[in-house]
Each structure stands twice: as C-alpha cells, then as structure tokens.
Amino acid sequence: MPPFGSLSIYSYSRLSAAGLKCGFSTDAVLARAGVEFDMQRRVGYDLTLANIVDLYxxxxxASTRAYFPLAMAENFSFDFLPEVEAFLSTSPTLESAAKIIDWLPALLVPEFQFSVQPKGSQIAFQVNIVGNNSSRPALNGIVDTVVGSAVLFLRKLLPSNANFQAHFAHSAGASNSEYSSVLGQVPVFESDFSGLLIPYAELGRPIARDSARVNALTALAIEDTIRTMSGGKSVAELVLKHLIRQVDASVVDVARALDVPARTLQRRLKAENTSFQAQQNKALSNLATQYLANPSLDVEAIALKLGFSDRHSFSRAFKRWTGQTPSNWRQKKSTI
Structure with a gap:
C-alpha cells in the first residue's frame, strides 16, 4: 500500500480553488496539516481520517472570506476518476445511480460510512464518520462537504424541480444565506441524521436513456480502479501474506507494516466480510498444514512453533479450522 498523507495534483488544484475563495495560502495550510502532494499520484489522495481532520x-x-467546507463542496469533482461521473450520468434512474455509495468508502476514506434508511414515504441517504476525534468542528465540516457535494451532483443529474432535502445532525457552520447560495437550499440543521432525504417517487425519475452499455463499462472501470488502489489485492490477502510471515503479529503490527491505522485496517477487513482474527486463524491453519506435511515434525513441535501451549490446544484449534485432528489430516495426506 502507498503511504498516507499525499494529494494528487488534481486534488491539490481543487483545494487551491477553495483556498482562493476562502482567502488562504494552500501551501501554508498543507504544511500546517502535514500533507504533501504527489505529482505521480493519479487517484485523488491517500489520506487517513486524521490527515483530513488536520487539513480541515x-x-x-485560515479562511477569511468563505466557509471552507462549502467551498470544497463547490470544487469537489471526480475528475481524477471520470468514470464516476460517467457512471452517474449514464445511470437509467437515481435508484441505480445509488450504487455509488458502495464504492465511496474505497474512493474516499474507509471511515466514511454510507447507508440507506426508509423514513415514511421518503428514503434517507445517510453519511456518518466513524472514528474518535476531538475536532468536532472539522468533522462537521467534512460532513458538510460530503453532503454538499451530493446536493450539487444531484442538481446536475436531475431536473430543476427535483425534490430532495439536505439534513445535518449538527448546527450550521455558516449563515443560512451561504448554504443557500452554494446548495440552492437551506438545509435542515440539528436533524437526527446527516445526508439527503429523498421521496421514493424521485428514485425512479429517469436520468439517462439508451446508455446501458456505457453505464456497465464505467461500473467495471470503477471497480478495477478500486482493486488497483489496493495493489490489485484485497486487504484480507495483504494481511494474510504478512501473517504467514509473522503469525504472532498483532493487528497494530500488521497495520504499521501496511502503513494504515489499526482501526482503518479493521474496518477494511470488515468491509470484505472478514476480520483480523479470521485471517490470523487462516494463517495458522495454512502454516499448520505445511508443517504437518513434513513427517519429521511431530505434533508437539508444530504446536510450539505456532505459539500454542501444548498439542491438545493446537489439536482443538486445528479441528475447528479443518474439521479434522492433526493426526487424521496427516494420515489422510500420507495415503494420497
């Protein structure tokens, strides 16, 4: 995995545009936040939540002329990955375009969680930031940018009479007139969620016609890009590879080796329907079968090599992993 803490030139240019509106020096802000930009990076940025909080x-x-989160919403774009906007603009309906929420954590930050909840005759597309951080104004500002960007994207996709409402669980960070000027509406503040409230009727509103092929191709391109961002391997594969080299490594050890925060690593594993413990068990199982294939190693020695206190605890674990005892596995292997 690449190191965190860098912006692509695309993201730098968007931040600079927001800086011009807000009246601050982009380079000074980046220096204070400890973030650099990487001319070789194509995909947006590689920042931890802590990096983004520091940046906000x-x-x-430093802002003197405008509210930075809304300026970022105005200037946010997937121009580093044009397939995203192509996917949205070629989706047959808003409901089909909503697939983007499955991709956003990987394209943005894993701590950004998106969900859909029914609310009477309407549906709420909710955003939540997971992670403990004391900088509440910055976290609220990040949510303002995410929701504000979604409002502006919807205004591009849907007719001017489309009905949807922005909601924020926090209080306003700027005047109502500033929100209205940027978003074209005054959001609902101190709501029970942050996100967009959209009538069910709007979900079936047509966006594009006769673009099914392009829509499918852009979806595949986005998924390919997400795989490329993780080095072509899933996070689970990367963790397993490390654990096979050092099976007793802790989640903190592996997170440090992969250059991600431990909490982020755990959330990425959860998104792949696994866990650190499951990958550690898989590594232990893989190593156990390798050792058992060597007839010169007795079960007691293998148990100690894998960190078990005795052969009985190892045997119980091995049976849990494979459904067989080590002796039965070795016996069957020898007859093949």
Missing part, C-alpha cells in the same frame, strides 16, 4: 482544521482556521 487548518483550512477552516
């Missing part, structure tokens, strides 16, 4: 804290403090 620095930019919001």
């Amino acid at each position: 804290t620095s930019a919001m403090a």
Whole structure:
C-alpha cells in the first residue's frame, strides 16, 4: 500500500480553488496539516481520517472570506476518476445511480460510512464518520462537504424541480444565506441524521436513456480502479501474506507494516466480510498444514512453533479450522 498523507495534483488544484475563495495560502495550510502532494499520484489522495481532520482544521482556521467546507463542496469533482461521473450520468434512474455509495468508502476514506434508511414515504441517504476525534468542528465540516457535494451532483443529474432535502445532525457552520447560495437550499440543521432525504417517487425519475452499455463499462472501470488502489489485492490477502510471515503479529503490527491505522485496517477487513482474527486463524491453519506435511515434525513441535501451549490446544484449534485432528489430516495426506 502507498503511504498516507499525499494529494494528487488534481486534488491539490481543487483545494487551491477553495483556498482562493476562502482567502488562504494552500501551501501554508498543507504544511500546517502535514500533507504533501504527489505529482505521480493519479487517484485523488491517500489520506487517513486524521490527515483530513488536520487539513480541515487548518483550512477552516485560515479562511477569511468563505466557509471552507462549502467551498470544497463547490470544487469537489471526480475528475481524477471520470468514470464516476460517467457512471452517474449514464445511470437509467437515481435508484441505480445509488450504487455509488458502495464504492465511496474505497474512493474516499474507509471511515466514511454510507447507508440507506426508509423514513415514511421518503428514503434517507445517510453519511456518518466513524472514528474518535476531538475536532468536532472539522468533522462537521467534512460532513458538510460530503453532503454538499451530493446536493450539487444531484442538481446536475436531475431536473430543476427535483425534490430532495439536505439534513445535518449538527448546527450550521455558516449563515443560512451561504448554504443557500452554494446548495440552492437551506438545509435542515440539528436533524437526527446527516445526508439527503429523498421521496421514493424521485428514485425512479429517469436520468439517462439508451446508455446501458456505457453505464456497465464505467461500473467495471470503477471497480478495477478500486482493486488497483489496493495493489490489485484485497486487504484480507495483504494481511494474510504478512501473517504467514509473522503469525504472532498483532493487528497494530500488521497495520504499521501496511502503513494504515489499526482501526482503518479493521474496518477494511470488515468491509470484505472478514476480520483480523479470521485471517490470523487462516494463517495458522495454512502454516499448520505445511508443517504437518513434513513427517519429521511431530505434533508437539508444530504446536510450539505456532505459539500454542501444548498439542491438545493446537489439536482443538486445528479441528475447528479443518474439521479434522492433526493426526487424521496427516494420515489422510500420507495415503494420497
């Protein structure tokens, strides 16, 4: 995995545009936040949530002319990955375009969680930021940018009479007139969620016609890009590879080796329907079968090599992993 803490030139240019509107020096803000830009990076950025909080804290403090989160919403674009906007603009309906929420954590930050909840005759597309951080103004600002960007994307996709409402669980970070000027509406503040509230009737509203092939191709391109961003391997594969080299490594050890925060690593594994413990068990099972294939190693020695206190605890674990005892596995292997 590439190191965190860098922006692509595309993201730098968007931040600079927001900086011009807000009246601050982009380079000074980046320096205070400890973030650099990488001319070789194509895909947006590689930042931890802590990086983004630091960046927002620095930019919001330096802003003198406008509210930075809304300026970022105005300037946010998937121009580093045009397939995203192509996918949205070629989706037959808003409901089919909503597939993007499955991709956003990988394209943005894993701590950004998106969900869909029914609310009477309407549906709420909700955003939540997971992670403990004391900088609440910055976290609220990040949510303002995410929801504000979604409002502006919808205004591009849907007719001007489309009915939807922005909601924020926090209080306003700027005047109502500033929100209205950027978003074309005054959001509902101190709501029970942050996101968009959309009538069910709007979900079937047509966006594009006769674009099914392009829509499918752009969806495949986005998924390919997400795989490329993780080095072509799933996070689970990367964790397993490390654990096979050092099976007793902790989640903190592996996270450090992969250059991600431990909480982020655990959430990425959860998104792949696994866990660190499951990958550690898989590594232990793989190593156990390798050792058992060597007839010169007795079960007691294998148990100790794998960190078990005795052969009985190892045997119980091995049976849990494979459905067989080590002796039965070795016996069957020898007859093949």
